[in-house]
Amino acid sequence: MLALGYRTRGPLTCRRTGTVSPVIDHGFACHGCGQQHGDVPFSFGSPAPAYWREDLEHDDRSVLEDEICIIQAQHYFVRARLVIPVLDADTDFEWGVWVSLSVANFRRMLDVWTTPGREQEPAYFGWLSTALPVYPVETLNLRTEVHTERVGTRPHVVLEPTDHPLAVEQRDGISTARVREIAGLLLHQG
Numbered sequence: 001m002l003a004l005g006y007r008t009r010g011p012l013t014c015r016r017t018g019t020v021s022p023v024i025d026h027g028f029a030c031h032g033c034g035q036q037h038g039d040v041p042f043s044f045g046s047p048a049p050a051y052w053r054e055d056l057e058h059d060d061r062s063v064l065e066d067e068i069c070i071i072q073a074q075h076y077f078v079r080a081r082l083v084i085p086v087l088d089a090d091t092d093f094e095w096g097v098w099v100s101l102s103v104a105n106f107r108r109m110l111d112v113w114t115t116p117g118r119e120q121e122p123a124y125f126g127w128l129s130t131a132l133p134v135y136p137v138e139t140l141n142l143r144t145e146v147h148t149e150r151v152g153t154r155p156h157v158v159l160e161p162t163d164h165p166l167a168v169e170q171r172d173g174i175s176t177a178r179v180r181e182i183a184g185l186l187l188h189q190g
Helices: 055-059 103-111 164-173 176-187
Strands: 010-012 018-024 041-044 068-071 075-084 094-101 122-130 145-148 156-159
Touching: 041 176, 075 103, 075 164, 094 103, 094 145, 103 122, 122 156, 156 164
Parallel strands: 041 094, 075 156
Antiparallel strands: 010 018, 018 041, 068 075, 075 094, 094 122, 122 145, 145 156
């Protein structure tokens, strides 16, 4: 389930689904419940890769932490930001996503995790590992480049330039109306 933001000024709570993170104060009329919500959330994220299962919590070869995930010592994931420009706002929209990396790239990323200047690293190839249910076409396994940022900042993801709706939105940007649409859909998913 997507509902965790990481740029916050206070919680926005929907009675049916919980809390998301607001970042601007214009509010929106929710198509999911018909009510007015006080703030428009400009970030949503997933707490785990789509491939994580609860039974893996007891698997010694698997780990889920805030920024990394390993599944059965075979699949390696890093949490990242997929940034989408918002054309009529002063802030971008961000998806908090997970990306799978090769073991070599995962190890390299961990090797430089706390190293100043790590943002100079070349991009790592990865597969998007977060299902984003607001798109008509599956988002799992889209090809990405993962770019490290300065220490203390999550990496950002650039999708391969395709005609997938998510790639088009990242490349061309979206409106605040689209952000409101995404928020309404996610507040009332499931």
